[in-house]
Amino acid sequence: MDFTDKARSNALLMLALVVLAVSGCGGGSGEPGSEPGSVQEGEASYYAHKFHGRTTANGEIYDENKMTAAHKTLSFGTTVRVTNLVNGKKVVVRINDRGPFVKGRIIDLSYKAAGELDYITRGVVKVRVEVLK
Numbered sequence: 001m002d003f004t005d006k007a008r009s010n011a012l013l014m015l016a017l018v019v020l021a022v023s024g025c026g027g028g029s030g031e032p033g034s035e036p037g038s039v040q041e042g043e044a045s046y047y048a049h050k051f052h053g054r055t056t057a058n059g060e061i062y063d064e065n066k067m068t069a070a071h072k073t074l075s076f077g078t079t080v081r082v083t084n085l086v087n088g089k090k091v092v093v094r095i096n097d098r099g100p101f102v103k104g105r106i107i108d109l110s111y112k113a114a115g116e117l118d119y120i121t122r123g124v125v126k127v128r129v130e131v132l133k
Helices: 003-024 111-117
Strands: 039-046 068-070 079-084 090-097 105-109 125-131
Touching (some): 039 111, 090 111, 105 111
Antiparallel strands (some): 039 125, 079 125
């Protein structure tokens, strides 16, 4: 095997490792994909009143009376259906911020969305998040 054959072999090996690593990303992380129908289950919390009027990660001003949410990985503008797994209530929200940054939580909802899911007094609830578009 000469130098070019060895270099080509090493390059193919590296390419295979990169493809394997990338295809494994998110495979068991519990994070939903961005394609419609992707689902994630976990805990939801909501924004406290003190965040009303502050800037979100995408540059919008947070309005607690709008149907928005924060997610760690979904693209800004993604629309998701969130189902309260305790009472079956559902809302549709648009991702416009990053978070939550508390272990076990998968989404932070606006105050309005949390109210419609009826978990304001609980503070945290088990939910299903399904990507719509």
